Amino acid sequence: MNNWMLTTRSELRQMLRDGRVRVALLTLLALFATTLAVGSAQQARYDSNVREAVKADRSIWERQGARNPHSVAHFGQYAFKPAGAISLFDPGLTPWLGTALWMEAHYQNTAAYRAIDDQVAPTLISNLSAAFVLQYLAPLLLIFLGYALIARERERHTLKLVLANGASLRAWAGGKFFSLLTVAAALWLPSLALVAIADSSDERARSVMLVLAYAAYLIMLCALTLAVSAKARTARSALLALLCGWVVMALVIPRVAAVVAERAAPSADAGQFWRDVRAALRQGVSGHDPADAREKALLEKTLAEYGVTRVEDLPVSFAGIALQAGEEHGNEVFDHFYTQLRAAEERQRTVLRLASLVSPWIALRGLSSGIAGTDAQHHSHYVQAAENYRRELQRYLNGNVTQNAKGKDSDYQADALTWRQTPVFSYRTPTFRELGADYLPDALLLLAWIVLSIVALTVAVRGLVREGALA
């Protein structure tokens, strides 16, 4: 057996003989396995709820009987967001962004059914995800197990004894590193279940990426912990430095960064957003395009197109044309404001990425929720798809009015069978291939952190034997 394997074995033996370590390790493993199991059960329930809801919603839609298409348009439909199997691992922004969109005439709504609205007060347990366990609790365990690995040996002069006996420093430190990695691997192992339950090639690709990202992150944690243990004067100061580092990097910086990002690129307040939208709907985006003038111009244009002078002479229903024109005007307005909103989000994302330079947790969280398909990027993809569908549906309904409602206007009732022929919303989550490039910066940032932490570990370990340090 070579030096590092010997050291790893001896270190693991000691860890497992410490009752506190056993309890901590088992507790965390149990917690992690539970979050995975509970997450997977919730996931299954959510999926079947969505399936039922989609079915119920559609069946109500199809059985509306003879009705005026425009009142049907107001009656609306839900567009449900399907959750991929691995979203159970990291719900990301899902609780804040909602899982269903109400699609109706005239308005592009924001998603509803946000989990945080249903909770009296968000509790830790209800938000406990596998990602949370790995992101916030695993570091604590690794710190607890690793802070003294080198510092204590220097403090108690066992390191000198080990080296005086001819051990190689590199192999010895490597053995320490590997023992901590072994614990991290034990924590990480249950996440492989994710790869096992993936049921499409995209899910498989995503789950592999996800477990790899967490493996990388855990390697980085082990290296950082050990680097601090090698650098600190005493085990106690190593513990203190690590805990402070954890609080600052995992908790403080991400929150500060979010505030800074919000300042740098303010996202509109919801009330103001809708006031602006309504004003623009009335007055046009420019504010100098009032609705009645628009309608007058439309009428003139339509009459000219059909070569007639009176509305009654039109072969089609002008009401339908006007509705569709209003819809298209609205679309322009929504595109304008939602584009602004997305641009602000994108600027915020850039600021957050800069902040990842000082806290790897930001990069990890971005990467994790991105791969799990629960971040803002995936949400906006879904929102866009739902909006495209809404527009298609409105066009269909308005087209029906245009073709059939001539002279009847709001008295017109479309045939009961019409609703079966309307398009169905079927949303496919984008594959990671399609969006993957978007996450390259986060992946690179995380990679940079691993390299940095391993360099830090190497430097700190070398420092252990600089002239006189052990004498």
Add this chain to the structure above:
Amino acid sequence: MLECQQLTKRFGERLALDALDLRVGGGEIFCLLGANGAGKTTTINLMLGFHTPTSGTVRVGGVDPAADPHAARALLAYIPEQVNLYPLLTGLENLEYFVQISNGRRYSRDDLMGYFTQAGLSSADAGRRLGEYSKGMRQKVGIAVALAKQAKALLLDEPLSGLDPKAANEFCSLLIALKERGTAILLATHDLMRARDIGARVGIMRAGRMLAQRDTTELTHNELEQVYLDLMRA
């Protein structure tokens, strides 16, 4: 086996070791005597390669420990005043770890147990955690390591302080046994009596300088003490 020539070590302005000459052959025990700060530990650290000499040379079995600490340490066993091993491992596991890490060889449990008992430890203690060992027992584990790795030389830094008289006597007998097997032993100590009892040559140091070397077999306890005190006073 252990050899210093004009060995000098400075820490900044402070001269810790001043042109020290020293030779310890195989089968010989050499005691470094001297007040606190005389340079005993510094000498040992230089032999272990934890310091590099400011000038002069140090050799362990012909190897320069500053240039090739690995080769030098392979020949050495080292026992500090406090042998801090791993409290959660058993005595035998500690022995196994320290021996294997020094030479990478595998040892059977029987072999290890053999060294364990040769070092004066009871086989009944082999499976007990080291945290339950007394100081004397831990020192003996250090001796067992030296036996198992077949060290050519043994460096001991005040191993006797804190041992009760019986434990100290036992420990000295072990050193004599090792000496008789041909091991070169360098022992830093404040204990003049035991230095004489184990038939050692002694070197009396002060402020980094070797003031005198004597063969204790030629001196009585009282004479040795007198020489020591005279040199300290001078």
